[in-house]
Amino acid sequence: MISVQEQDFNxxxxxxxxxxxxxxxxxxxxxxxxxxxxxxxSVSDLSLEHYPGMTEKCLTDIVEQAKTRWNIIASTVIHRxxxxxxxxxxxFVGIASQHRGDAFAACEFIMDYLKTEAPFWKKETxxxxxxxxxxxxxxxxxxxxxxxxx
Amino acid sequence: xxxxxxxxxxxxxxxxxxxxxxxxxxxxxxxxxQYLCEYKDDWSSILNAQSWLKAVNQxxxxxxxxxxxxxxxxxxxxxxxx
Numbered sequence: 001m002i003s004v005q006e007q008d009f010n011x012x013x014x015x016x017x018x019x020x021x022x023x024x025x026x027x028x029x030x031x032x033x034x035x036x037x038x039x040x041x042s043v044s045d046l047s048l049e050h051y052p053g054m055t056e057k058c059l060t061d062i063v064e065q066a067k068t069r070w071n072i073i074a075s076t077v078i079h080r081x082x083x084x085x086x087x088x089x090x091x092f093v094g095i096a097s098q099h100r101g102d103a104f105a106a107c108e109f110i111m112d113y114l115k116t117e118a119p120f121w122k123k124e125t126x127x128x129x130x131x132x133x134x135x136x137x138x139x140x141x142x143x144x145x146x147x148x149x150x
Numbered sequence: 151x152x153x154x155x156x157x158x159x160x161x162x163x164x165x166x167x168x169x170x171x172x173x174x175x176x177x178x179x180x181x182x183x184q185y186l187c188e189y190k191d192d193w194s195s196i197l198n199a200q201s202w203l204k205a206v207n208q209x210x211x212x213x214x215x216x217x218x219x220x221x222x223x224x225x226x227x228x229x230x231x232x
Contacts, residue, residue: 032232048231049157049158050231051155051157051205051208051224051226053208054205054208054209054224057208057209058208058210079231079232090231090232091231091232111232114231114232115229115230115231115232116229117210117229118229118231118232119157119205119224119226119229119231120229120230120231120232121157121158121159121226121227121229121230121231122230122231123158133158133159133162133227133230134230135228135230136227136228136229136230140232
């Protein structure tokens with residue numbers, strides 16, 4: 001399941017949805033939250049813009065790539081857009097697999113590619129009212145390279 | 151017609167999110183970029199200020215793709231989701 005949405009999501013609902021077959025022996029989930037400090041500055045709010053259509057296509061491609069590398073029985077990727085505030089949930093990736101190794105790896109792979117390829121952009125509002133587009137991080141790009149040598 | 155989209159910081163700087171361009175004289179992405187650089191006074195400096203990413207028909211590419219009538223081309227900053 002892939003969803004780009006404004007509304008929040010519920011961990012238990014998503015976990016139960018992933019637990020769909022008796023062959024599943026492992027579920028790994030990742031949740032990204034809005035941090036109160038970024039690059040040393042206090043953040044009060046975050047807005048997320050995306051490229052409708054391409055975003056969904058890109059997330060589908062990333063999940064399909066993961067499926068060619070690992071045993072995945074069920075998967076969920078949810079990414080929120082619009083106005084968010086401190087500690088809000090931004091992104092959810094959940095992988096259900098027979099064994100934990102595949103679930104851990106696929107979850108990390110999907111997050112690493114989502115961060116460098118999916119067309120989302122964050123804009124922060126600071127405590128002092130200033131707004132700033134978040135810059136892409138070199139470390140996110142480096143995270144991809146570990147999957148390219150495997 | 152070619153549909154051109156701008157996102158995030160780039161759309162803010164250009165003051166434009168979307169425009170359509172007649173495709174007759176534009177054969178590829180380089181020609182489109184050239185056209186956009188001349189579209190308004192400050193667009194050349196904004197478009198050349200950093201290396202923006204590009205997607206043709208919603209697939210990211212760094213190549214000079216040949217463009218056809220009905221294509222959608224988007225320009226945007228490096229992505230920062232997650």
